[in-house]
Amino acid sequence: MQTAGGDVYSKVIPFEKEGKDIELFLFDIGAQECYESIALPLVHVERMQLKNPDLVMLTYDCTNEETFKGAVKWLDKIKKNNSGKTYPGVLVATKCEHKNAKEVTTEEGREIAKKLGLEFFEVSASLKENIEQPFQYLAQKALTLSSYSIS
Secondary structure (H helix, E strand, O other): OOOOOEEEEEEEEEEOOOOEEEEEEEEEEOOOHHHHHHHHHHHOOOOOOOOOOOOEEEEEEOOOHHHHHHHHHHHHHHHHOOOOOOOOEEEEEEOOOOHHHOOOOHHHHHHHHHHHOOEEEEOEOOOOEOOOHHHHHHHHHHOOOHHHEOO
């Protein structure tokens, strides 16, 4: 099921060794074009009320090729609205437990992630597989950005 509308989430990732917690703020915006007016101001340098995104997490349903294409389009739109700035982040394929229903292969996901400069992850919420890995990766990246440290 695709997101209808948008939500904002916060996720705290503890790093005991470093003695820090990293708080990630996630803007879950529906991929439909009608939500563009909500999403783009969040990531536009001149107009946004919030900071530039430092990291991106794009997700798609690997059983639906249109969501894959949509994720790539959103990254292009974010870049265009921020003077071509490149963002580190992740591309996450969801519903990977449906191996026989895949419309986007693992190889295709990896290839486009590499081309876009993103790390690639496959997850399955229903099987609870690899759910935390993309967040851990983003939090590790954020460790170098002092604005994310909350303790």
